[in-house]
Amino acid sequence: xxxxxxxxxxxxxxxxxxxxxxxxxxxxxxxxxxxxxxxxxxxxxxxxxxxxxxxxxxxxxxxxxxxxxxxxxxxxxxxxxxxxxxxxxxxxxxxxxxxxxxxxxxxxxxxxxxxxxxxxxxxxx
Amino acid sequence: xxxxxxxxxxxxxxxxxxxxxxxxxxxxxxxxxxxxxxxxxxxxxxxxxxxxxxxxxxxxxxxxxxxxxxxxxxxxxxxxxxxxxxxxxxxxxxxxxxxxxxxxxxxxxxxxxxxxxxxxxxxxxxxxxxxxxxxxxxxxxxxxxxxxxxxxxxxxxxxxxxxxxxxxxxxxxxxxxxxxxxxxxxxxxxxxxxxxxxxxxxxxxxxxxxxxxxxxxxxxxxxxxxxxxxxxxxxxxxxxxxxxxxxxxxxxxxxxxxxxxxxxxxxxxxxxxxxxxxxxxxxxxxxxxxxxxxxxxxxxxxxxxxxxxxxxxxxxxxxxxxxxxxxxxxxxxxx
Numbered sequence: 001x002x003x004x005x006x007x008x009x010x011x012x013x014x015x016x017x018x019x020x021x022x023x024x025x026x027x028x029x030x031x032x033x034x035x036x037x038x039x040x041x042x043x044x045x046x047x048x049x050x051x052x053x054x055x056x057x058x059x060x061x062x063x064x065x066x067x068x069x070x071x072x073x074x075x076x077x078x079x080x081x082x083x084x085x086x087x088x089x090x091x092x093x094x095x096x097x098x099x100x101x102x103x104x105x106x107x108x109x110x111x112x113x114x115x116x117x118x119x120x121x122x123x124x125x
Numbered sequence: 126x127x128x129x130x131x132x133x134x135x136x137x138x139x140x141x142x143x144x145x146x147x148x149x150x151x152x153x154x155x156x157x158x159x160x161x162x163x164x165x166x167x168x169x170x171x172x173x174x175x176x177x178x179x180x181x182x183x184x185x186x187x188x189x190x191x192x193x194x195x196x197x198x199x200x201x202x203x204x205x206x207x208x209x210x211x212x213x214x215x216x217x218x219x220x221x222x223x224x225x226x227x228x229x230x231x232x233x234x235x236x237x238x239x240x241x242x243x244x245x246x247x248x249x250x251x252x253x254x255x256x257x258x259x260x261x262x263x264x265x266x267x268x269x270x271x272x273x274x275x276x277x278x279x280x281x282x283x284x285x286x287x288x289x290x291x292x293x294x295x296x297x298x299x300x301x302x303x304x305x306x307x308x309x310x311x312x313x314x315x316x317x318x319x320x321x322x323x324x325x326x327x328x329x330x331x332x333x334x335x336x337x338x339x340x341x342x343x344x345x346x347x348x349x350x351x352x353x354x355x356x357x358x359x360x361x362x363x364x365x366x367x368x369x370x371x372x373x374x375x376x377x378x379x380x381x382x383x384x385x386x387x388x389x390x391x392x393x394x395x396x397x398x399x400x401x402x403x404x405x406x407x408x409x410x411x412x413x414x415x416x417x418x419x420x421x422x423x424x425x426x427x428x429x430x431x432x433x434x435x436x437x438x439x440x441x442x443x444x445x446x447x448x449x450x451x452x453x454x455x456x457x458x459x460x
Contacts, residue, residue, distance in 0.1 A: 032435075033434055036435050036438050040434060040437070040438050040441075043441055075303075078305065081305050082308050085305050088312065091309075091312070092309065092313060092457065093458070098458065101306050101451050104306075105444060105447045108447065109448050112442065112444045112445070113442060113445055115372075116445045117367065117372045117373070120374070121374055121448075121452050122448055125452075
């Protein structure tokens with residue numbers, strides 16, 4: 001498939017339209033939703049950029065954290081992790097678990113809400 | 126007559142019953158609210174009547190149902206009147222709507238001047254004094270609220286801390302997503318639940334956004350629909366939850382102050398004595414609850430019930446609370 005313009009470029013073009021053409025024409029609730037839409041488009045751009053790398057890094061951490069993980073998908077390992085947390089096998093006392101969850105949360109938040117105050121707090125530590 | 130004209134004329138009849146026949150409704154403008162609860166600004170002409178009033182109403186068929194967590198507008202009006210007797214700053218309820226008045230369920234209250242938008246209260250110079258005064262004012266207000274005897278108000282449920290953990294755990298499991306940070310927070314909350322206190326009336330949504338603030342600070346406590354019998358620390362912890370600090374994380378209480386002056390004023394006004402550490406569990410509960418509420422709001426988009434971009438986007442705010450939960454759990458490990 002051709003990639004000119006790329007998906008990112010197309011999304012950026014729509015964002016430009018929302019920000020510079022549509023939003024100044026709107027009032028009240030519609031203006032509010034246009035601002036939300038613009039933020040969503042920015043999230044899409046960050047997601048396109050970061051997802052592949054984030055998923056791969058999360059997968060590697062899950063494999064290191066969970067024994068017998070050969071051949072299991074990232075989704076399956078996440079469910080296994082959840083079950084071990086629910087059963088009490090993995091707790092906040094595990095430094096490896098906390099390190100994994102913190103890295104996962106940071107990577108997700110950098111895509112979802114990079115200006116959120118809790119991200120700065122986590123990056124300070 | 127259009128539907129709006131009909132509505133205005135019924136509303137004017139209500140106002141005449143309260144303020145006399147010379148009263149005229151000059152305008153009724155919808156301010157905000159979702160499909161089920163509306164807020165209207167009313168402007169009036171006539172001697173003896175105030176220039177402006179606020180109407181809170183649920184249109185016919187949109188009233189809070191018995192299985193809802195909301196107590197319903199008529200009960201909210203009863204609680205606001207009780208709060209006023211308890212010395213809590215609230216709007217004055219001037220009239221509770223009757224079914225035969227034909228304008229739905231709800232009540233009319235005085236309009237309290239001030240600001241509810243958190244970012245303005247936290248940022249603007251004109252609220253500098255308010256930010257200083259707010260912690261102690263909130264402490265005194267909560268002591269008053271927690272003393273209210275609501276036994277003759279129907280539909281107020283009991284919901285303790287641990288019951289809320291279980292309720293939100295159930296919601297999370299029903300939604301069915303796999304987000305292990307929530308599982309870890311739920312396990313920690315269950316294992317570290319504080320000894321329950323005698324349930325008392327709590328506001329249930331006490332935070333910036335739901336209080337009216339003027340240049341001197343707390344002008345009125347609003348939005349009583351989630352009031353219930355529960356633990357007094359819930360109201361304090363909710364205001365401390367990082368999601369309700371609106372970006373000012375370094376100020377634990379609502380982004381405007383420290384929790385210590387609130388606790389001092391709370392105890393001085395007859396409330397129990399708590400330490401900041403006593404609030405930690407409730408702070409964590411708050412982040413867990415808000416995260417699962419965001420999941421639930423996104424579910425209304427995913428299910429097709431609400432197609433708005435806002436409902437879709439809120440699903441990408443769950444990670445804010447995941448980060449807060451990780452930060453708080455890290456803090457507990459080192460505590």
